[in-house]
Amino acid sequence: MAATLDEVAQRAGVSKTTVSRVINNRGYISTKTRNRVQAAIDELNYHPNSVARSLLGKSTQLIGIIFPNTSNVFYAEMIEHIETRLFKRGYKTILCNSFNDPQKEVEYLKMLQGNQVDGIITGSLNENIAEYRKLTLPIVSFDRYLGNRIPTVSSDNFEGGQLAAAALIRGKVKRVLLISTSLSEMSPTDDRINAFAEKMEQQKITYKQINIPFQTSPTMKKMFIRDEIREFQPDGVMATDDATAMLVRYQLELLGKRVPQDVQVIGYDGTRFMQEAFPELSTIVQPIPDIAELLIELLIERIEDPEKELGKQYTLPVALYGGGTAGS
Amino acid sequence: MAATLDEVAQRAGVSKTTVSRVINNRGYISTKTRNRVQAAIDELNYHPNSVARSLLGKSTQLIGIIFPNTSNVFYAEMIEHIETRLFKRGYKTILCNSFNDPQKEVEYLKMLQGNQVDGIITGSLNENIAEYRKLTLPIVSFDRYLGNRIPTVSSDNFEGGQLAAAALIRGKVKRVLLISTSLSEMSPTDDRINAFAEKMEQQKITYKQINIPFQTSPTMKKMFIRDEIREFQPDGVMATDDATAMLVRYQLELLGKRVPQDVQVIGYDGTRFMQEAFPELSTIVQPIPDIAELLIELLIERIEDPEKELGKQYTLPVALYGGGTAGS
Known part of the structure; x- marks a missing residue:
């Protein structure tokens, strides 16, 4: 007992x-x-007994965090930063892997409400989930507009797209393949693509944009990339995430093309893990620790004062990591 | 309201x-x-209201999971499998990143008890945490002996060490560097090293074993690896995790050595992520989904029947992933 x-x-x-x-x-x-x-x-x-305390009207000190999938290194690092920082401030983290499945996300939201979490941080990319607007709980969002009362924290996707384009332009590319793995029609990563395409047009560089849906299996993804490279014969490739950039690198190798001599490759995200495991990869670095810190700061402000006026959009700067697969 | x-x-x-x-x-x-x-x-x-229900003596349906760090891809994939499967069975997951800090782990254990979790899955590698033995909660452990009442699930670290050694032997190595990143003196990954060393001795192959502590910074780790390669001049390297194997690969490249022609490299873990991002890496694959499933199965059996007799040790098979950095 x-x-x-x-x-x-x-x-x-x-x-x-x-x-x-x-x-x-x-x-x-x-x-x-x-x-x-x-x-x-x-x-x-x-x-x-925290359970008894929460029934006495005190807060549960539980925070729900919803991200597409922990096994994506970008989200894994974000989740680690969020959980560690929340714990230091006296909060516990309930983890939810939504897999971008709207139905699963709705179930999670119901579960989190039932457990009387004090707030929710969501980095999931499902749009139009009416449930979010019904919730009276404090919520903050990573990289996704969910409603006027819900602040969004992003890094500067437009700037990132421009930096990636500039790196390839410095490498004197002529034919560029632009591979996005955006999750939905109105994804914030669209800004990366739009900014990149704008730069290509300014420089009158031929480019082709393709999209690989989130649910595509790895084998299909590889085939798709290989076929596109064979057909379009690019001398530069930009991918909207590092894992896809690494797939591109490998397919190029299999096709007997040298990186960066024959084809330049640039990725996006710049996780600590990838920079340690494969420091050659040129990429755009999102400031994961700063994003995590700001999400928590805003959420706790809202929890402590539900009437607190917060901004709608917070945008943090990104940086080019030179690496060795793109640029001059 | x-x-x-x-x-x-x-x-x-x-x-x-x-x-x-x-x-x-x-x-x-x-x-x-x-x-x-x-x-x-x-x-x-x-x-x-789950909180009210739990106060009425019903279970909270909360499970605490403790792992060293989410941003390690191996743990990230394990956590994803665990959370997803627990959710399907009606449980919610409270995530804890212990960073192998015994004090933080004790704080987590107190917090989880305070929140009346139904059980704990721990993959943390701190030994001698007396708190575990004090707990009357159902607990299952990944890869770590915590006491007679706590079942341990592992993959076959001994078999893994042998498979890695056999791959390098097929590649006709003469001088092998064995890099472990084990977390403590009695780590289960010791079996990987012991089995590997045994094979080397049987074949009378010169080998040197070094250990890099968990807390070592990436920069120090790189320097350390580079210096060892320079000094020992191996023609084969085995690392007890894939991230370290990738660091080795890069340092070899910087030193102008070709992989696998000049030096063969084999890693350990075989995450889905690494196999997609860098399929060249030869490695030993741990069955992450099966480990997750068994941990959950055992935990739920114990939750549903606290007197249930469970085994002390469950060992799952591993496999060699050929890749292209080691073997003939």
Whole structure:
């Protein structure tokens, strides 16, 4: 049986109020009393019951986070930063992998509400989920507009697209393949593509844009990329994520083309993992720790003051990581 | 204000018991009544309060999962499989990144207990955390012995070490560098190294073993690897994880050595991500989905019947992924 507050008070020879004060770090308590209570807590292996506290109208200190999939390195790093920072501020993280399935996302939202989370951070890319607008909970969004009351944090996708284009232009490309893996019609990653295409047009460089849907299997994705390279014969390729850029690199190798001598390749995301595992890859770096920090900051502001006025859109800067697969 | 059970019952014109039956899918309810109740639930946007239910002695349906860090691709894939499968079985996942910090891990354990989780899956590699033995909660462990009552699921680290050694032996290596990144003195990955070393000795192949501690910064890790390669001049390298194998590959490239012609490289883990991003890497594949499934299966058996007899150790098979950086 778990120890109760009563038992701790009895063991320490103090009132329940005093134990509660020690636990919640409230009011004046002498060091001697504090130590005695702490000793009783340790001896009895007592844990304050968060569930009971939340029923007394206190917050659950639970935050739900919804992202498409943990196994995508970009989201994995984002989730790690979010969870670690939330924990430091006294919050626990309920993880949800939506796989961009609107039905699964709605189920998650219901579950999170049922568990009375204090707030939600969503980096999922499903649009038009009416559920979000019904929620009265504090919500912040990564890279996706969900409604006027929900602040969106993004990195500068337009700037990123321009930087990627500029790198290939410095490498004197003539025929560019632009591969997007955007998740839906109004994805924020569209800005990457639009900015990139604009630069190509300005420089009158021939380019072709293709889109590979999120659900495409790896084998299909590889075939698709190989066929496009064979047919279009690009001397430059930009992909809207690093994993796809790596697939391109490998298909080029199989086709006997050298990177960057024959074909230049630039990716997008710039995770720490990829930069350590394959530092050659030229890419655009999103500031993952800063994005995580800002999402949490905004969410906690809203939790602490539901009426707090917050901006609708926060945009953080990106940077070019030179690497060795693109540019002069 | 959130809708209550009372309001749903009133709106549907049925008793609270009937509403409760519909929600919990218990007892006979006519389709007509069920539809009426569901309509009332939808109109009022009612969500059964999990917190209140858990205080009534019902389970919270929360599971805590503790892993060193989400941003390690191996753990990221494991976490995705675990969360997705738990969700299908009606459980929610509280994510904890321990960073192999025993103090942080103890804080997590206290937090999880305070939130009355139904059970814990731990893949963290801290030993001697007495807290685990104090817990009366159902716990299952990945790759780490935590006590007689806690089942451990691993993949066959010994077999993995042998397969890696055999691949390099087929490639006719003469001087092998063995790089482990094990986290502690009694890490399960020691079996990989022991089995590998045993094979090397049988074949009378010169080998050197070095260990890079978990906390080493990427820059230090790179320097360390480069210096070892320069000094020892291996023609084969085995790393106990793929990320380190990729660092080795890059340092070899910087030193002007060709892989696999001059130096063969084999990694360990075989994540889906790495096999897609860099399919050249020869590696040992751990069956991540099967490990996740078995961890969940054992945990749920223990939750449903706390007296259930479970094995102490479950070992799943591994496989060699040929790739192109090692072997003949």
